[in-house]
Amino acid sequence: xxxxxxxxxxxxxxxxxxxxxxxxxxxxxxxxxxxxxxxxxxxxxxxxxxxxxxxxxxxxxxxxxxx
Amino acid sequence: xxxxxxxxxxxxxxxxxxxxxxxxxxxxxxxxxxxxxxxxxxxxxxxxxxxxxxxxxxxxxxxxxxxxxxxxxxxxxxxxxxxxxxxxxxxxxxxxxxxxxxxxxxxxxxxxxxxxxxxxxxxxxxxxxxxxxxxxxxxxxxxxxxxxxxxxxxxxxxxxxxxxxxxxxxxxxxxxxxxxxxxxxxxxxxxxxxxxxxxxxxxxxxxxxxxxxxxxxxxxxxxxxxxxxxxxxxxxxxxxxxxxxxxxxxxxxxxxxxxxxxxxxxxxxxxxxxxxxxxxxxxxxxxxxxxxxxxxxxxxxxxxxxxxxxxxxxxxxxxxxxxxxxxxxxxxxxxxxxxxxxxxxxxxxxxxxxxxxxxxxxxxxxxxx
Numbered sequence: 001x002x003x004x005x006x007x008x009x010x011x012x013x014x015x016x017x018x019x020x021x022x023x024x025x026x027x028x029x030x031x032x033x034x035x036x037x038x039x040x041x042x043x044x045x046x047x048x049x050x051x052x053x054x055x056x057x058x059x060x061x062x063x064x065x066x067x
Numbered sequence: 068x069x070x071x072x073x074x075x076x077x078x079x080x081x082x083x084x085x086x087x088x089x090x091x092x093x094x095x096x097x098x099x100x101x102x103x104x105x106x107x108x109x110x111x112x113x114x115x116x117x118x119x120x121x122x123x124x125x126x127x128x129x130x131x132x133x134x135x136x137x138x139x140x141x142x143x144x145x146x147x148x149x150x151x152x153x154x155x156x157x158x159x160x161x162x163x164x165x166x167x168x169x170x171x172x173x174x175x176x177x178x179x180x181x182x183x184x185x186x187x188x189x190x191x192x193x194x195x196x197x198x199x200x201x202x203x204x205x206x207x208x209x210x211x212x213x214x215x216x217x218x219x220x221x222x223x224x225x226x227x228x229x230x231x232x233x234x235x236x237x238x239x240x241x242x243x244x245x246x247x248x249x250x251x252x253x254x255x256x257x258x259x260x261x262x263x264x265x266x267x268x269x270x271x272x273x274x275x276x277x278x279x280x281x282x283x284x285x286x287x288x289x290x291x292x293x294x295x296x297x298x299x300x301x302x303x304x305x306x307x308x309x310x311x312x313x314x315x316x317x318x319x320x321x322x323x324x325x326x327x328x329x330x331x332x333x334x335x336x337x338x339x340x341x342x343x344x345x346x347x348x349x350x351x352x353x354x355x356x357x358x359x360x361x362x363x364x365x366x367x368x369x370x371x372x373x374x375x376x377x378x379x380x381x382x383x384x385x386x387x388x389x390x391x392x393x394x395x396x397x398x399x400x401x402x403x404x405x406x407x408x409x410x411x412x413x414x415x416x417x418x419x420x421x422x423x424x425x426x427x428x429x430x431x432x433x434x435x436x
Contacts, residue, residue, distance in 0.1 A: 001109065010395055025373030029393055034367040035435060039110050043123065 004030075004037060006051040015060065017052075038064050088309040089167055089185075090250075091319045092117045093297035095142040098132040099326040099431070105129045106149070112435065115144045116320040117165050119435070125159040125255055126152040126285040136295050137190045137225040139310070143295035146254065148285040155257040160278070161285060162253045163294065166436035168363060169207060169240050169247030174301060177205075178239030186231045187250070188305045190296040194289070196222050198280035200265070201230060204249040208238040210272035214265050216280040227296070229305045235269040244363050246436035250299065253278035254292050255285045322363050326370075326431035327356075334423040339381070340430060342404055343420045346413045352380035353395075354404045354421050358432065365397040366432040369404075377428035378406055382419045386411035392421070392430060402432060 007018035007029055017037060019028040030037045041048070041063045048056070055061035097116040104113040106127060113120050113130035120130065127150035136143045144163070152159065176182045187201070202214035213235075217228045240247040253260065256278040263275030270276075284292045296308045317330075327341055328334045344354035371378070375388035386408035396403035406421055413419070 008393065010397075012396075016393070021373065023373075026391060027373035028368055028370045030368035030433075031397075034433065036111050037368075039121075 003049055004040060004052060006055060032061050087300045089299040090165060090297045092316050094140055095132060095144045095295050096313050097317050097320045099324055099330055102132040116324060118144055119164050121162050123158060123160045125155050125161040126150050140295050143293045145291060145293045148288055148290040151285055151288045153286050155255060157257040157259045160256040160260050162251045164249050164251040166246040167248040169245050170242050172240050172247040173242055177235045178237060180236055182234035182236045183301055184231055184234050184303045186300055186303055186305045188229045188298045189294055190225050190227050191219060192225045192293040193219050194222050194291055195282055195284060196220060197282055199282035200253045200278045200280045202251050202277055203232055205238050206246045207241045211238055211269050212266055212272055213269050214276055216265050231303045233268055238269055255283050256281060318360060321360050323435045324433050325358050326429055334428060335426060336424055338423055340421040346415050346417045346419055348415050349413050350407055350409055350411045352406045352419045355401055356404050357401045361399045362434040364434045365399050366434045368433040369394040370431040372427045372429060377425040379422045379424050380406055380408050380411060380419050381422045382413045382417050385422060387424055
């Protein structure tokens, strides 16, 4: 995969994130509870895309501790 | 052990005669995501259901639901190195794991004076011989862990391993749908995960205790590790693997991941997905897709092929998608799927269903732990 990006929002306010593959296709949309998304956040916490970092800075996205 | 002795031991252990395996898909029968993944450098589920891979910068891999297996089994999960990492960095790691839902572990009585031991058995095969590490982590107790060494004695030979994990009278496993155990087999790692000691009693989490005996799979190209017949059962007595039907295991897997079309039942072009709905405006098909069984929780992800035109809105004619399907509502029982075809001129409110325009088309939902 290449990256995740902030995508659409559900009616209940849940934010969906899109996984962008190396061919630029989006094959997965996920909430912030999706374990692989959390693992990616944890592994890339020092170099996150600006839109993802903005969500974290706004307190709207939390990185959970990976095992 | 003779069959008579095995039965006597089983009865003596007061272990259930059926439904005793806490592992789902232990015989690696179900692989909804496909039977092979190549060129993998990351985490996630690779082929067989319920068995997750954690790979942090440790080589490149092919994962197979392999047909090579011990007698009585048809499948195994095979991990093969295609780009080696002879000198893993400190934080590099590669492991296979299965997370077990906490409410399915209440029979262990953890956190009470009546807590019981559990026994793990599995078949393993590798080109490498030597000692390796297998651990249990308790998620509800700050990943308190217990871990043991096992040994692969003969290269390229199926061997059965049996390990009994002690009871924990102090660690309560919550009676909920989170994960209670993480059962993990370390295949290789850097120094952050080794250098400690195996834990024969439940003790506080320490990364250096997780891969004390490093098998080192992936130090060379073509290194491989295969596993099947994984069973985790109550008590100190191992029993023969509890074979379950494909349908039984498939139903269990669907609680955590659902992909349509079903394995071995791929959609041909122009065949329908199991979701119907109505036009929400002239260009958006809004569909309710009911899962075959309720999932563990509302899914946290929807997957599709990545190509909008693999999908179409069907009313009285077809209109191919111009954006990939998305979900706008998740519950444990269903999802609301939207498919947009920007050029469609259907009538809002008309009934519709979603159709595959390609054999690549699929929809999948994850409620994995």
